[in-house]
Amino acid sequence: MTGFVDLRNVRLTYGGTADGTLALDGLDINVKKGEFAAVVGPSGCGKSTLMKLATGLITPQEGTVEVAEKEVSGPVSIAGMAFQNPSMLPWRTTLANVMLPLEIVQPHRSKLRREKASYVARAEDLLKLVGLAGFGEKYPWQLSGGMQQRANLCRALIHDPALLMLDEPFGALDAFTREELWQVMRNLHAEKGFTVILVTHDLREAVYLADKVFVMSARPGRIIKEREVTFERPRPIELTYENAFNDIVHELRGLIADARAAA
Numbered sequence: 001m002t003g004f005v006d007l008r009n010v011r012l013t014y015g016g017t018a019d020g021t022l023a024l025d026g027l028d029i030n031v032k033k034g035e036f037a038a039v040v041g042p043s044g045c046g047k048s049t050l051m052k053l054a055t056g057l058i059t060p061q062e063g064t065v066e067v068a069e070k071e072v073s074g075p076v077s078i079a080g081m082a083f084q085n086p087s088m089l090p091w092r093t094t095l096a097n098v099m100l101p102l103e104i105v106q107p108h109r110s111k112l113r114r115e116k117a118s119y120v121a122r123a124e125d126l127l128k129l130v131g132l133a134g135f136g137e138k139y140p141w142q143l144s145g146g147m148q149q150r151a152n153l154c155r156a157l158i159h160d161p162a163l164l165m166l167d168e169p170f171g172a173l174d175a176f177t178r179e180e181l182w183q184v185m186r187n188l189h190a191e192k193g194f195t196v197i198l199v200t201h202d203l204r205e206a207v208y209l210a211d212k213v214f215v216m217s218a219r220p221g222r223i224i225k226e227r228e229v230t231f232e233r234p235r236p237i238e239l240t241y242e243n244a245f246n247d248i249v250h251e252l253r254g255l256i257a258d259a260r261a262a263a
């Protein structure tokens with residue numbers, strides 16, 4: 001069965017095939033529509049490269065990349081992205097930052113001027129969903145790191161993407177704020193039903209949020225394990241202190257330790 005995001009037998013070398021860096025080799029990954037997938041693996045194994053391939057920022061030398069049953073040959077407009085650094089524009093209010101993609105992505109770009117009020121309402125609804133109701137007129141530098149990352153998630157979702165790509169979005173936050181943001185992410189996914197691929201070094205984060213965790217080998221990266229996580233949703237944060245949860249975290253930790261040792 002083809003998935004919503006489907007990479008097959010992908011090989012990607014940076015900087016020329018002869019003397020470049022072979023980042024991925026023989027990588028297969030299949031994420032179904034609406035699924036929350038997490039990708040974990042040793043440092044430098046090619047996780048961000050996988051994200052760049054799935055969003056069409058780079059193309060592989062070998063293999064195929066399909067999103068929504070279409071071969072990817074350029075930037076994927078149905079994807080929203082959020083990274084570790086929210087990089088909000090300091091001269092724009094939070095609301096104006098959240099609305100930025102609408103000025104770029106079609107069909108919103110053409111409709112923005114005419115339908116401004118409904119787009120503003122959409123942005124305000126998103127801010128409310130992540131707990132930032134009333135903060136739209138503040139500037140990013142008036143927000144805490146956790147609040148900026150909440151706004152960053154809104155910006156990634158403002159054009160209603162079918163696919164959300166998250167690359168270490170909670171990595172720079174303290175442990176408590178991170179757990180709050182996990183719950184925000186859990187609620188957004190339940191409410192909107194988009195497909196998610198989350199790259200993370202935090203195995204607890206992967207197991208808490210994902211339906212399926214993909215474990216990568218050391219570079220050149222490929223998928224060495226696909227681990228289903230079947231805990232009932234919505235998942236309470238207390239789940240992360242239960243034995244069944246920690247057993248999966250330890251299992252993943254063991255796989256990554258072995259992958260590092262084999263490198």
Ligand SMILES: Nc1ncnc2c1ncn2[C@@H]1O[C@H](COP(=O)(O)OP(=O)(O)OP(=O)(O)O)[C@@H](O)[C@H]1O
Nearest residue numbers: 014015021023042043044045046047048049050219
């Ligand atoms: N633009 C580039 N040019 C050359 N080499 C690159 C480029 N981007 C990444 N690489 C190399 O490709 C390999 C995979 O990098 P990538 O960033 O995908 O790994 P990662 O798993 O996301 O890393 P980390 O866990 O440290 O965030 C690394 O060896 C990296 O140095």
